[in-house]
Amino acid sequence: MSAINETLFSKASAEVIDLHRFFVDWFVAARADKADFSRFERAMGDGFGMVAPDGKVLDRDAVVDHVRSSRASCDDGFTISIEDIRPGWQGADTIVVLYVEAQLRGGKRSRRQSSAVFTTSSSAPNGVQWRHLHETWLQVPES
Known part of the structure; x- marks a missing residue:
């Protein structure tokens, strides 16, 4: 991997981690007041799409709209x-990042394999914007 792509991967990795920290702050009722929703909007690029x-x-x-309306919805x-x-896959200003997201919500565990496409953007929180996200259940929430 070239130095430029290492930097791009570092930015995209930081974005994945930071955005999920935002989600916890935004969704947990006791922490929602400290979360800045504009951070989320700046990270989602024009034309962003997702396969849930x-x-x-x-x-x-x-x-x-879904994220906005889910504020303070978790304990x-x-x-x-x-x-x-x-x-x-990586290009000069585009990268696909793969990761597993594990959640504990209402005492129920779930896991999903995710692949996300990022492009560079000087106006985005970590210098990259989300362009596409595809998630697949590895473990559906426990009953």
Whole structure:
């Protein structure tokens, strides 16, 4: 991997971790007041799209609206951890990053394999914007 791509992977990895920290702050009722929603909006690039773990295809507006409306919807036990983060395909200003997202919500565990496409952007929080996200269940929330 070239030095430029190492830097791009570092930025994208930091973005994955930081955005999921934002989600915990935004979703946990006791912490929601300290979360800056504009951080999330700046990270989602124009034309962003997502394939949710259930196969539903969502555009940027649907994802932003869902996250906005889910503020303070979880108790203090909600956690997200990012595991096995690694680079996929890379170009000069574009990278695919693969990772596993593990959640504990309402006492139920879940895990999803994710692949995300990022492009460089000087206006984004970590210098990269999310362009596409695809999630697949590895472990559906426990019953």
